[in-house]
Amino acid sequence: MIVLFNKPFNVLTKFTDEQGRPTLKDYIDIPKVYAAGRLDKDSEGLLLLTDDGQLNHQLTDPKNKEYKTYYVQVEGDIDEAALTALEAGVSLKDGLTKPALAKKISEPDWLWERTPAVRFRANIPTSWISLSIKEGRNRQVRRMTAAVGFPTLRLIRTQIGPYKLADIPSGEYRIFHK
Known part of the structure; x- marks a missing residue:
């Protein structure tokens, strides 16, 4: 089961x-x-x-690592350079990450409200990405998005294999x- x-x-x-x-x-x-x-x-x-x-x-x-897919809300309007860096692998303190699958997406329409809500700043936009990785390092997705200049605000795993x-x-x- x-x-x-x-x-x-x-x-x-x-x-x-x-x-x-x-x-x-x-x-x-x-x-x-x-x-x-x-x-x-x-x-x-x-x-x-x-x-x-x-x-x-x-x-x-x-x-046997399968892809794990996350929908990630990041601070800022993520650009192609950051997505390309995520896909190539990001250098973290514990080494280079394996290549990932990354793409910018719209905010999911099925998303539930989070309690407490994600902090909101009128002058700083946010964007959403879909990020699929095969590793499982400690806080890896958060560290990857921060390393490319777009800190994670909300992280939702949507799929494992x-x-x-x-x-x-x-x-x-x-x-x-x-």
Whole structure:
């Protein structure tokens, strides 16, 4: 079994927290499922969980990395030079990223409101990109967009390999039987 969960902003990708912060337990009441990978608490979107240890390993093993696609709201009007740099690979403190797939998109019309809302500044425009990567370094997408001069304001994972967020509302999940 695979659980496709639309993780809300500010929710930890674990089932317990000593500090009482929101966790997966607040949304998912299925015994013995574990997250296949991570999604930072300030990121939203698709998180896969499974009760199958072998499948969890397959989904998270770096040798089997599938593209993960993110819709990213960035500060500023992103340009072709920045998109080209993202696609070529960006130099970060922990090395050069693998080439990515990057394109400018319109703000998704299906997007839910985030609580709290993304900060708004009348004098600074924002833009949206679709970014697909095969790696999973710590805060990689945020570091990549910052490195090309367009800091991330909102980050939503929409797809992991063949699994898509589709129309799952924020905070809800769908069970997918393999």
